[in-house]
Amino acid sequence: MPVSFDDYLVVGISSRALFNLEDANAVFEQDGLEAYRDYQLSHEDEILQPGTGFTLVQNLLSINTITNKKLVEVIVMSRNSAETSLRIIHSLDHYGLDINRMAMSGGETISRYLDAFGVDLFLSCNEDDVNQAINSGFAAGLVYNTDRIYEQPADQIRIAFDADAVLFSPESERIFKQKGLDAFVENELLNEDVALKKGPLAKFLFCLSNLQQNTKNLHLIRTAIVTSRDKNTGKRVLKTLRKWNIDVDEVFFLQGAGKTEVLKSFGANIFFDDQDIHGLGASEVVPSARVPYKKGQEPK
Incomplete structure (x- = not known):
């Protein structure tokens, strides 16, 4: 019978998010597909340097070694062709990453294969693939600064998360954008006991929480919410998590202050935000x- 990955945390990651492929990508953007193919073939035996998602993947895979049990599955999902993928395979072997499943789409969108591989989180540098993943109901993030x-x-x-439009739906944020801060605060205080609806990364948080519970004696995973809400509007966040039966280790209500220094101190392996103004700044200090x-659903 085929192997089932239903009980694993399954992370799909593009080759550019895992390794530093910026030189090769520059060749592709400047000179086209044939030049990219020739470049990859001529550099086939050169080991790629780690990229933005490398340490996250390395740490996730270490759970399997520490627990002596398969709990995490990582899949490289790339638009490379079979012909140009050997450099990636050599690099995986060089770093000893226990990654054996790969999806090489030969230039076609990779998001169509997320369901087939049972992916719980998809990380990529390709905006079209990430957008299509989100629109199809998958947790996904567009990686900065590869x-x-x-x-x-x-x-x-x-792992750190923003709140609205990431873990939760963008409904409250839409009120803020359309009617201003006072209306947002009023709405959150009025609906303090009404759970926020699930957002694009909520399912991933549930998977992560389940993995955390299965390894709780080893303290392998730590989670945080870093949000621009203040403590008063933050009460709805805390009550929503309680209703979801989710324990987040650390929560920061910053009342609009910058997130960068908090994330640096937390030492995030990755931080998810819905806005460039926060995500780009954070990417200067953490993935x-x-x-x-x-x-x-985008607030106007």
Whole structure:
């Protein structure tokens, strides 16, 4: 019978999000597909340097080694062709990453295969693929700064989330955008006991929480919410998490202050936000990804 991955946390990651492929990508953008093909073939035996998502993947896979049980599955999902993918395979072997499943779409959109592989989180540098993933109901993030080297903790997986339009639906944020801060605050205080609806990364948080519970004695995973809400509007966040039966380790209500220094101190392996103004700033100090709005849900 085929192997089932239903009980695993399944992360799909593009080759550019896992490795630093910026030189090769520059060749593709400047000179086209044939030049890219020739470049990859001529550099086939050169090991790729780690990219933005490398430490996150490395730490996630270490759970399987520490627990001596398969709990995490990582899949490389790339628009490369079979012919140009050997460099990726050589690099996976060089770093000893226990990644054996790959999807090489030969230039076609990779998002159509997320369901087939049972992906719980998809990380990519291709905006079209990430948008299509979000619109299809998958947790996904567009990775920033793929050529940046980060100093990251290797002893624990640390994942941070913005709140509205990431873990929760953008409904409250829409009120803020359309009617202003006072209307937003009034709405959140009035609906303090009404749980927020699930957002694009809510399902991933549930999967992560389940994995955290299965390894709780080892303290391998730490989660945080870093939000621009203040403590008063934050009460609805806390009560929603309680109704979801989700324990988040750390919560920061910043009342509009910058998130960068908090995320640096937290030491996030990755931070998810829906806005460039926060995500780009955060990406200067920790790996970060933007979570696009689902089609038709972007606050105006």
